[in-house]
Amino acid sequence: MRFLRNPDPAQQAARMRLRGMIRKEARQIVRDPSSIAIAFVLPILLLLLFGYGISLDAKHVPLGIVIESSSPEAAAFAGSFEQSEYLSPHRFGTIQEAEQALITHEVDGIVWLRNDFEEKLLSGANAPIGVIINGVDANTAHIIEGYVKGAWLSWLQQRAAEQAGELNLPVQLQQRVWFNAELRSQNFLVPGLIAVIMTLIGALLTAMVIAREWERGTMEALLVTPVTAKEILLGKLLPYFVLGIGGLALSVGMAVWLFGVPLHGSLPVLFISSSLFLIASLGMGLTISTVARNQFVAGQIAIIVSFLPAFMLSGFIFDINSMPPAVQVVTYLLPARYYVSILQTVFLAGNVWKVIGLNSLALIVFCAFFLGIARRRMSKRLE
Structure with a gap:
């Protein structure tokens, strides 16, 4: 019991x-x-x-493009920025107009191709490209800098392919993004x-x-x-x-x-x-x-x-x-x-x-x- x-x-x-x-x-x-x-x-x-x-993604960033000479090489280089979804290029006739637009926050950066850009490029000499970035927001400035370098590298690769050659770089970067591949x-x-x-x-x-x-x-x-x-x-x-x-x-x-x-x-x-x-x-x-x-x-x-x-x-x-x-x-x-x-x-x-x-x-x-x-x-x- x-x-x-x-x-x-x-x-x-x-x-x-x-x-x-x-x-x-x-x-x-x-x-x-x-x-x-x-x-x-x-x-x-x-x-x-x-x-x-x-959003922390910087897309359609307004970028001023100044081309002092209407050469095919300069036009091809400027076109590399128009193909990027992250940049929104704006053409200016002179660097003074672009700088004024940067001051008034119409653009966040400027890419400047001088009138001797194609001449120095074809002669094998250094063809400097002027880049001016609004550094008030340091994070955005670094992002724009990376976008400009990416467009520049894309133009170099396209130019090398058109000349039936290979882009000779000392280092080839192969990147993979883990966990957030879409960024x-x-x-x-x-x-x-x-x-x-x-x-x-x-x-x-x-x-x-x-x-x-x-x-x-x-x-x-x-x-x-x-x-x-x-x-x-x-x-x-x-x-x-x-x-x-x-x-x-x-x-x-x-x-x-x-x-x-x-x-x-x-x-x-x-x-x-x-x-x-x-x-x-x-x-x-x-x-x-x-x-x-x-x-x-x-x-x-x-x-x-x-x-x-x-x-x-x-x-x-x-x-x-x-x-x-x-x-x-x-x-x-x-x-x-x-x-x-x-x-x-x-x-x-x-x-x-x-x-x-x-x-x-x-x-x-x-x-x-x-x-x-x-x-x-x-x-x-x-x-």
Whole structure:
């Protein structure tokens, strides 16, 4: 004969209290349009903005062409720029007109062929080509410089083929592009943007949750109930975790089906790593909410310590290796740095376990750290 053990009344009461907290928070989320907007509307707006409105690809760059002598060689060289999809040539009669156009930002660069270009070229002497580039934006200047060199090399190869010879270069460059063969900036930006979205959903929402309870006076009523501090934290953590996973699913779906970003890794790996980052962000937000009892202050702190670092220092847009050494050290303190690395690896390279494992381990450390601080600071006291 087996005896059925009666359930522990204390554990049963704890489960009931936790279910009640989760139900209360879920109803509050449904009744609060701002939470739904941050979880679903804001990701759509950010993805549309960065996916369509922001691009790091420099195409159709306006380039001034100055040809002082109408020779066949000069015309053929100028034609090499017109065949490029990255450049938009504009012809000018004199270098003074082109320089004025550069000053007024009508063009971003100038290619200048002097009147003795063909004569020196046919005589075997050096035929210099003048190139002037607007260096206000250093990145664009380097891109234009590369495009001009590419058009120049294309012209040399075409000229050698017309003369039934081979272009004699000391080095032959054979390049292959891995992971993003199309060189589309959307493939780089959209996965990183998911980290920013998850930071907003996790840190910003939860930072304002408990602060809103203090402002409305409902926290005092909650503290006099039998519910424990641990149950309060779990009751507020779990509903927003589900909300964040919904925002993740929406963001991944838009990235793959709307923007055509390849997903070479597996969805379970993406889900697990995203869950770790979301828990870390939720813990950060709960920690902030235990310090600030005002929604405005909590929101400002969340933006300063979570959103802005995730946007600027995570590698989402700016390469971390190009940052000053002191700033690179700071990036190791940001969970978004590790999550962005995981996202870009899973989307563009696949399940590279060395990268995923090390970064996931760092996210686990952040989860334990922030949840530990939130639990330590959360107590059923009015002070």
